[in-house]
Amino acid sequence: MNTVIFRTIAPYLSALMMVFSIFVLLRGHNEPGGGFIGGLIAVSAFAIYGIACGVAAVRRSMVVHPMSLAGIGLFIAVLSVLPSYLFGQPPMTSQWLIFDFLGSELKLSTPLVFDIGVYLVVVGAITSIALSLEERDVD
Amino acid sequence: MAVSSNTVDIAAAMVTQPVQGADWLLVTPLLLTMAGGAVAIMLRKKTAIQPWIAIGVISLVVLSNIGLLAHVLDHGVVTMVMGGWLPPFGIAFTADAMGAFFALSASIVALCAAIYAAGSIEASERRYGFYPFLILLLCGCTGAFLTGDIFNLYVWFEVLLISAVGMIVLGNDKAQIDGGVKYAILNFVATTLFLMATGLLYGLVGTLNMADIIVKVSQLEGQGPIYGIAAIYFLAFAMKAAAFPVNFWLPASYHTPRMVVSAVFGGLLTKVGVYALLRVVLMLMPEPREWLGDIISLVAIATMIAGALGALAQTDIRRMTGYIVISGVGSMIAGLAIANQVAVAGAIFYAVHSFFCITALYLLAGVINRIGGSFSLRELGGLYNKSPLVAAVSLILxxxxxxxxxxxxxxxxxxxxxxxxxxxxxxxxxxxLISGILLTIAIGRYWIYAFWRGGPEGTVDGTLVPQSDGTATVASVSLPMTVTVPMAILTGLVIYLGLFPEGVMAISTQGAASLVDPTAYVQSVFGVWP
Known part of the structure; x- marks a missing residue:
């Protein structure tokens, strides 16, 4: 796996996949996509980067530890449940904020926040599994 | 993606009345444990503050569960549907007296474990994630006790199983991996059976909401499949609860991890299995349960007796406690076999007693190991001299x-x-009664060997004085707060439940009433009996 071609292409490929994973995350509410599948695409990006450049490089590029990332995601998902309390609605009832942003309609909502939480949980949990498997592979 | 301004009748699909603030008590234990678990994961490198996070979060959960139980006792069964979608399409959380009471007991057990663990779980194990696992285990338990949707129950079982496997292999030594594998495989099989039965049930009645299942199943007239489904559910949950023919995983795995982990498992996990048996087999499928009655009765008898005999045969106090757990599971399944209101209330009461008592017994095994240096009844002895207080507490338990x-x-x-x-x-x-007598012999042996006799095997009995180095008695050991506080809470509860049982009996009877006659449960979800 250590060919020059792969090592040269991998950073660009994984960057492209990261952008695509965020695109999939954001289009998820009404169309195929969402936090889980977006997260999996992001994990594949990290995995490709890891295969090409080593686990250490992936850990450096993630800044926070993947497990902590999963923790942050879980916390964000819990936060998304809370706003409906203020409106006297059952938990997880979606709240929408629709406004005009530079001429196009922008819709922000609690399901999106929840999806971002799911995305981070998936990225964190599965990346940390993938990285520890890859580390074992060396010895 | 133009949004059409169509007018939809929202009331046909969604909850439109404002929700009472107090109803949120149903989800606060889950939100607290999830958020607390998330924070504990993020801060797992800061091992010094880990116990404080756990103790703080779980204390809040205990308070919230007290509020929930009071709310349920005041207002009857409480239901809340996630996302505001009307049942049976929205996922319902429904708390009756049994669910709320079990959730409260589980959180008290977890709190005691968190305090005890502060003194016994090392920094490396904290970094590995003991406290996040503990908090998420409580999350899974609470979710299982409060959910009103059978697939959601399966999801909480998975949450439980993942955190449990994480905890059991914590020390990473060979015996623990061995125990962990046995535990995991058996429980995965049970969970798979549960999932299969749920798929079949969905195919039969077309719904997963428990209240809806009650209604739909009562309209099935003598249809074969529901009997088979009930039998698969019984097998799956009996495996989880460690009932007789499928109990062997429990004594094979519960003695390997840290004592505090065993305490949490013994206290919580088998009770989740018993809870699921009562909730699913008794409440959802009363007719097939009737049909299975004799088999359930046989399983209960075999479990009680096998557990008690196992306890008699063991010399390791951890394994012995494992068999005591199994015998207790038999008693609770007896309640399921009898299925009248008194017996079901008895099973619920027994479960609550078992939450506290079994956790305390496992913690006690840890204490005995700490002051006596062994788990084996052959090597223990003369502990009364070292600590009369521990002797008294253990006699009570x-x-x-x-x-x-x-x-x-x-x-x-x-x-x-x-x-x-x-x-x-x-x-x-x-x-x-017979299993009670056998257990009495077993615990008599436990106490006499560990505390009463003069010393380990080989010592001439009756010689409490003097030791070989001339000291008359061994100086009494002082135990740290992390041991005394949880032991005091649990022993206090055991004594309290024994001396003033009326309150618990009333709650158990209320819980049993909603299991035996689920009209109130269904009405809480749908408003009326459809």
């Missing part, structure tokens, strides 16, 4: 677990025997 007065184990057994005689199951009643 052991008497309670054998069902002797005046402690918490007595009343549920009285209720179970009463229920068994009422419904003419005299063999079951006799077995409950």
């Amino acid at each position: 052991l008497l309670a677990v054998a069902g002797l007065p005046p402690f918490s184990g007595l009343w549920p057994k009285v209720m179970l025997v009463e229920g068994a005689l009422e419904s003419g199951r005299s063999l079951l009643a006799a077995s409950i």
